[in-house]
Ligand code: SF4
């Protein structure tokens with residue numbers, strides 16, 4: 501059954517609205533902001549290129565991506581252990597679009613929940629047809645807009661602009677993708693709605709495992725509220741503070757009754773807090789019968805304290821973030837792979853030099869083209885190229901084949917470590933090493 505929650509514009513709803521508009525602005529602007537010549541955020545899975553704040557991550561940086569993802573998961577777990585599912589209600593794009601964009605438009609066209617229900621139940625007439633047609637056309641248009649923004653993150657704004665501005669026939673697959681995503685978003689926001697949060701999203705299901713009695717969540721203070729019951733004029737209130745008005749249920753976007761305890765469907769949107777506070781104000785009882793509380797706080801009046809679980813997750817997060825920071829700072833602009841040519845050992849030259857043949861591959865991880873030069877760290881070693889290159893294009897790869905020559909009398913053992921530095925405009929941008937093989941000079 502479709503849920504038609506009431507909108508109560510309490511204090512928390514106003515804060516949530518402001519925060520949502522800020523997130524919406526950020527979400528729409530981020531793909532169009534350039535930083536270091538790159539899109540601020542790009543998640544191009546097809547080309548395996550990811551950009552965060554102007555820093556490009558290529559497939560060679562996959563380990564960084566995995567580490568960052570792992571840190572993010574641990575952060576979400578830690579955040580959930582402390583604050584419950586507040587991310588879902590306050591920051592998740594699904595909730596923001598549904599509650600702050602689509603739901604408001606529905607209110608504007610079809611009226612309050614009771615009018616919406618009546619409209620749905622009555623047979624089709626011109627007024628109903630017009631309202632439904634206008635609503636679904638607007639929903640479809642907004643979904644089209646969201647699909648474009650979504651693709652801007654995935655294929656990049658430049659490619660997206662080309663799809664939009666150039667003839668459809670030249671970008672048929674791009675155009676079909678926009679259409680498919682438009683239909684998906686339209687169905688999500690007009691039909692599936694809160695089922696995404698209660699059934700499809702795996703995060704909600706994790707709640708039961710992550711939450712404990714110290715987690716701060718949206719909860720009903722049953723000690724204060726029970727026994728619930730209607731207030732009758734002129735009769736002294738001997739019951740609990742809950743007057744069983746059910747306003748907290750009517751405002752819930754997932755249609756649950758928070759008085760039944762923590763439920764998987766609760767997205768911590770805090771709408772029921774606003775609703776109940778409004779009732780408490782009217783009947784002149786203290787606010788926050790429903791509030792942001794832990795089970796321990798309600799049951800034993802214990803204040804929030806940091807549990808061992810929180811210490812544990814925090815320690816793991818610190819370790820992961822430290823490793824990520826170290827790897828990010830030590831990440832070189834160019835990834836170099838060098839191997840001695842397969843099937844070769846060493847070659848003796850007439851001029852008492854010994855040579856080894858190498859194959860090298862250089863990958864440019866920066867957002868600009870680079871000129872480069874490979875220099876052996878041992879001054880007695882020289883490079884003789886078979887195939888020379890000194891330019892590395894944007895995101896490009898270069899393959900080199902070269903000999904390294906050493907005077908035989910400088911070689912002391914069969915296998916020697918050979919170090920190189922990669923210079924670009926006089927600056928060392930990478931260091932790498934391999935082994936050099938030669939008959940020892942005894
Ligand atoms: S809004 Fe408050 S008073 Fe009304 S039913 Fe819910 S908990 Fe009880």
Ligand code: SF4
Nearest residue numbers: 752766767769770772
């Ligand atoms: S129970 Fe309250 S906080 Fe949870 S989803 Fe419903 S209205 Fe939002």
